[in-house]
Amino acid sequence: MPVGLSVGGALGDPSPSRPFRPSRYVPVSAATAFLVGATTLFLCFTCPWLSDRFSSSIPLYNAVVFLFTLANFCMATFMDPGIFPRAEEDEDKEDDFRAPLYKTVEVRGIQVRMKWCSTCRFYRPPRCSHCSVCDNCVEEFDHHCPWVNNCIGRRNYRYFFLFLLSLTIHIMDVFGFSLLYILHHTKQLDQIHSGVTMAVMCVAGLFFVPVAGLTGFHVVLVARGRTTNEQVTGKFRGGVNPFTHGCLKNIAHVLCSSQAPRYLGRLRKPHSVQVQPPFLRPPLSEAQLAAKVLDNGVQQSKSSLEIMESQSTDADPPPPPKPEHRYPGLPHTQNEECSLLTEAPPTPSLYKYRPAYSSPGKNHTASTHSSKMSRGNSMTESPSVPVTTGQPSYRSDPSLSSRGGAGCRGGGEGGRAGSVGLGGASAFGGRSYPSFTDTLLQSAAASCSSSLRSAQTAHNALGPLISEGTTSTSYKSLANQTRNGSLSYESLLTPSESPEFESAAHELSPPRPHPPHSLSTAPGPPPILGYTSPFLSAQQREGSLQACPAPLRPSPNRAFLRPTSSPPSRAPPLSPRARSLGSPPPGPAPGHTPLGKSLSYGGGAELQHRPSTSGGGTPMQNSTFKQNVANHNTHSHKPAGGVKKVTGVGGTTYEISV
Amino acid sequence: MAETHSLQDLRQAAVASKVFVQRDYTSGTICKFQTKFPAELESRIDKQQFEETMQTLNNLYAEAEKLGGRSYLEGCLACLTAYTIFLCMETHYEKVLKKIAKYIQEQNEKIYAPLGLLLTDPIERGLRVVEITIFEDRSIGSR
Numbered sequence: 001m002p003v004g005l006s007v008g009g010a011l012g013d014p015s016p017s018r019p020f021r022p023s024r025y026v027p028v029s030a031a032t033a034f035l036v037g038a039t040t041l042f043l044c045f046t047c048p049w050l051s052d053r054f055s056s057s058i059p060l061y062n063a064v065v066f067l068f069t070l071a072n073f074c075m076a077t078f079m080d081p082g083i084f085p086r087a088e089e090d091e092d093k094e095d096d097f098r099a100p101l102y103k104t105v106e107v108r109g110i111q112v113r114m115k116w117c118s119t120c121r122f123y124r125p126p127r128c129s130h131c132s133v134c135d136n137c138v139e140e141f142d143h144h145c146p147w148v149n150n151c152i153g154r155r156n157y158r159y160f161f162l163f164l165l166s167l168t169i170h171i172m173d174v175f176g177f178s179l180l181y182i183l184h185h186t187k188q189l190d191q192i193h194s195g196v197t198m199a200v201m202c203v204a205g206l207f208f209v210p211v212a213g214l215t216g217f218h219v220v221l222v223a224r225g226r227t228t229n230e231q232v233t234g235k236f237r238g239g240v241n242p243f244t245h246g247c248l249k250n251i252a253h254v255l256c257s258s259q260a261p262r263y264l265g266r267l268r269k270p271h272s273v274q275v276q277p278p279f280l281r282p283p284l285s286e287a288q289l290a291a292k293v294l295d296n297g298v299q300q301s302k303s304s305l306e307i308m309e310s311q312s313t314d315a316d317p318p319p320p321p322k323p324e325h326r327y328p329g330l331p332h333t334q335n336e337e338c339s340l341l342t343e344a345p346p347t348p349s350l351y352k353y354r355p356a357y358s359s360p361g362k363n364h365t366a367s368t369h370s371s372k373m374s375r376g377n378s379m380t381e382s383p384s385v386p387v388t389t390g391q392p393s394y395r396s397d398p399s400l401s402s403r404g405g406a407g408c409r410g411g412g413e414g415g416r417a418g419s420v421g422l423g424g425a426s427a428f429g430g431r432s433y434p435s436f437t438d439t440l441l442q443s444a445a446a447s448c449s450s451s452l453r454s455a456q457t458a459h460n461a462l463g464p465l466i467s468e469g470t471t472s473t474s475y476k477s478l479a480n481q482t483r484n485g486s487l488s489y490e491s492l493l494t495p496s497e498s499p500e501f502e503s504a505a506h507e508l509s510p511p512r513p514h515p516p517h518s519l520s521t522a523p524g525p526p527p528i529l530g531y532t533s534p535f536l537s538a539q540q541r542e543g544s545l546q547a548c549p550a551p552l553r554p555s556p557n558r559a560f561l562r563p564t565s566s567p568p569s570r571a572p573p574l575s576p577r578a579r580s581l582g583s584p585p586p587g588p589a590p591g592h593t594p595l596g597k598s599l600s601y602g603g604g605a606e607l608q609h610r611p612s613t614s615g616g617g618t619p620m621q622n623s624t625f626k627q628n629v630a631n632h633n634t635h636s637h638k639p640a641g642g643v644k645k646v647t648g649v650g651g652t653t654y655e656i657s658v
Numbered sequence: 659m660a661e662t663h664s665l666q667d668l669r670q671a672a673v674a675s676k677v678f679v680q681r682d683y684t685s686g687t688i689c690k691f692q693t694k695f696p697a698e699l700e701s702r703i704d705k706q707q708f709e710e711t712m713q714t715l716n717n718l719y720a721e722a723e724k725l726g727g728r729s730y731l732e733g734c735l736a737c738l739t740a741y742t743i744f745l746c747m748e749t750h751y752e753k754v755l756k757k758i759a760k761y762i763q764e765q766n767e768k769i770y771a772p773l774g775l776l777l778t779d780p781i782e783r784g785l786r787v788v789e790i791t792i793f794e795d796r797s798i799g800s801r
Contacts, residue, residue, distance in 0.1 A: 071740035084784040090676050091787065107683045122786060126683055139784075140687065162737075243686055249725075258722065258729035258750040259736075263784040269759070271776060273766045275671050279774030279795050282704040 024133070028077065028149035035073065035167075038203045039066045042174050045196040046181045053184070058177065065170045072163035073148065080262045081153030082139035084128065087121040110242040127243060129229055139260075143228040152228075155260045161222060162255075164215040171211060175204040225250035671774060671793035679712065679788040689719040691780070691788050702792060703773050711765055711777070715758065715788070722754035755781055 039062075047059035103114045103123050114123040117130050120137045124130065129141035131151045140154035152160045178201040185194050221231055225244030230236060244250055677699060682692040693712040695705045729750050736743050762777050770777055770790075778789035 067740060068737070075741055084786065085782075087783070087786075091678060091783070091789070105683045108686055112683070125681065125687070125786060127687055158733075159741075245686075252725050252730075256730040256733055257725050258732060259744070261749075261751050261755055261781065263781065266781065268782060271766070271778075273763070273771045273776065275771045275774060275776055275791075275793050277671050277774065277793070277796050279671075279702075279793070280772050281701065282707075282773070 024146075024149055027146040031147045032073075034203060034207070035069070038200050039170070039174065041196050042178065042200045045193045046178055046200070049181060049184075049193070050177055062170075062173055062177070065166060065173060069163060069166040069170045072159045072166055075159035076145070076152065076156050076163050077148040077150050079150075079156040079159065080264060081141075081151040081157075082155040082260060082262075083134075083136040083151075083153075083264055084120060084122070084139060085263050086119075089121075092121045107242040110240060112242060127227060127230070140227060141229050143232075155262065158254050161218055164211065164218055168208075168212050168215045171204045171208045175201055175208065178204065222251055222254050223247045225253075671796070674792045674794040677790040677792065679790065681786060682716075688723055689785050690716045691719075696790075698792065699775070699790065702775055703770070707769060711769075712788070714761065715780075718754060718758045718761065719785075722751045722758075 043059060043063065043066075047062065050058045099116065101116050103116075104111050105114055105126065106112070107126055112126045114126065116122075117124050117137050119130060119135065122137075124137055125139065127140045128137050130137045131141065131144050133144045134151050136151070138151045138153035140157070142152040142157055142160070144151045145160065148160070148163075150156070178197045181197050182189075182194065182201065185191070185197075188194055189198075218228075221228060224247075225241055226236065230241075235241075245253065675698065677696045679691050679696060682690045691712055693709045693716070695708055699708060732747075732750055759779055759781075762779050766777055774793040774795050776791040776793070778791065780786070780788045783789060
């Protein structure tokens with residue numbers, strides 16, 4: 001609808017010719033038919049009497065509300081949600097086999113991971129997700145809505161939200177006025193008008209519950225500044241949402257911000273500037289000359305952000321960075337991973353690499369998603385109308401918890417997992433690494449450095465566990481690596497995808513009284529509990545938690561931040577596990593934890609790997625495949641600088657610098 | 659080679675490499691690019707100049723995304739007209755994007771092209787990166 005200059009062959013065409021699937025149009029056609037059909041019948045059969053009997057403003061009011069609903073529906077359906085054009089080839093000069101799968105970036109003090117999208121060929125910006133239905137990366141991806149047959153993203157979220165609000169009001173109006181008609185025509189129910197009105201009432205009543213439920217859900221999301229994707233994958237369950245600006249500002253951002261521009265279909269003006277030699281040169285300073293000498297000239301096209309990474313692929317690994325570089329709070333913004341990379345001796349390039357583009361579907365396999373999604377969806381808001389009808393794209397990029405992520409991180413994490421303690425590096429693999437300055441961690445990190453991204457490294461042994469196609473390849477290549485600890489940890493994490501979702505979905509549903517039954521049975525996410533519980537014995541938990549509870553304290557600025565190891569106030573969702581273990585688990589629900597939650601789970605995860613070992617297993621047991629150091633590190637991970645690790649649900653670890 | 663040298667002068671220079679300045683997400687998802695000076699440009703342009711360009715771009719994007727009375731009125735008007743206003747009116751963001759395009763063009767003409775560099779409007783890349791093309795410098799005495 002907005003004015004756009006459409007140009008054929010627009011820059012970075014999104015998904016090229018997709019097969020025509022008529023089944024995609026069934027829900028949207030049904031929704032349109034019901035909306036337009038029912039309202040038309042209402043206006044034709046019920047409204048004449050209403051305008052005669054009461055006032056002619058009633059049909060007028062209903063018509064206005066209906067038009068507003070329809071307008072928002074059309075905008076939500078036809079508007080580009082914020083699709084990113086595919087990156088051009090020259091942007092991705094980094095060798096696929098050497099680049100990390102994830103890049104960590106600090107967003108308002110919290111480490112957020114950006115995943116490499118093999119289809120679109122760039123690192124997905126925060127809040128961006130790849131929709132497997134549309135086969136596009138969408139900015140601020142909310143979900144793929146089958147009822148409008150479109151993704152809901154940054155550009156059209158407000159129309160979708162207004163559509164839900166107006167539809168709820170419209171349904172209530174239609175139902176109410178129809179009821180009024182019926183109540184005044186109880187003696188003429190055999191008339192056709194009454195029959196039609198009753199039918200319209202039924203349709204309205206039927207749709208009211210799911211639509212109202214979904215509307216309420218989105219009102220909460222808007223107020224909290226979250227997207228559906230984040231809510232369902234439980235990214236911020238345990239901690240702080242770095243993208244929120246407060247309730248009022250969040251609402252203002254949704255409703256009052258200027259319409260975001262589209263990225264596709266823009267008229268691309270050719271450069272009218274001629275660039276011809278000879279070129280001027282700026283005078284070189286001494287420092288610049290010195291720098292030139294040091295520059296190894298590798299991958300010139302890389303931005304500075306990626307320079308460190310490329311360095312790690314050199315034969316001579318750069319020396320480990322100073323500890324302070326690894327604090328997230330420092331102005332190294334994009335260099336978190338770089339510093340991490342430089343810590344470790346350069347492992348062979350096999351370690352860190354992104355899956356090749358040739359496996360485009362892997363990032364967003366519908367199949368893997370769908371199973372999760374269905375579970376998640378069932379747990380999420382009951383009204384399945386708009387959103388969660390098991391769309392794979394819904395979770396198209398649950399990178400945090402996703403297999404790929406887990407896998408990747410495994411490598412790094414593995415080594416670190418034990419050691420990491422709460423650092424959170426374990427959490428997901430890499431998210432938090434930079435925050436650890438522990439020397440012990442360094443050594444562990446060294447071995448895991450590559451794992452950072454390549455997660456793949458992870459953990460060969462667990463290769464088969466990795467569902468993600470891409471990561472599995474990477475894992476295979478890493479099979480030879482000797483990253484002990486990470487193996488068990490990471491591999492354990494990967495299968496947890498579904499559990500995460502479940503727990504996420506779990507969170508969505510109204511809070512239920514966990515505690516009573518939770519102890520006996522695993523609530524919502526049984527698999528999750530099953531996943532983690534055996535591994536973590538009470539002793540182990542306490543052991544791991546003892547070291548860290550004190551240092552972890554929510555910073556004054558982060559009221560919601562919950563230290564991973566401190567007893568969380570959110571007992572209910574975690575209660576089952578917590579109680580059994582005797583210590584409250586970290587913020588994120590146990591279900592999600594596997595992915596990379598705090599250390600306490602890490603130990604458990606490892607144990608899981610070895611069925612023979614006793615459930616609890618002391619941290620020492622972990623050393624079978626991890627360095628002992630790693631375990632000790634977990635507790636002491638808390639850096640002096642005051643970096644808090646919060647493990648979000650879905651395997652996201654957030655580090656908040658104090 | 660004398661004759662070929664003059665011919666080279668007439669043609670557009672060859673692309674040597676590209677630098678990609680990434681987004682700066684430290685303040686959230688607002689559009690902001692890193693002002694850190696990329697190492698590859700060290701010998702080609704003054705650091706100060708580059709940072710000034712990036713800072714100006716960031717300011718322009720901040721203006722585009724500002725939640726002010728203007729954007730609010732625009733939203734209200736759009737609602738009232740059932741969004742048909744978008745067919746005739748340009749949104750605030752688009753207006754600022756035009757301004758940015760003009761600014762980049764100006765910078766290219768005045769500063770970057772003479773140095774053998776070219777800035778590409780980040781909107782072409784989905785506002786993810788600022789692409790700086792470094793042209794090969796074949797003149798005598800160049801690197």
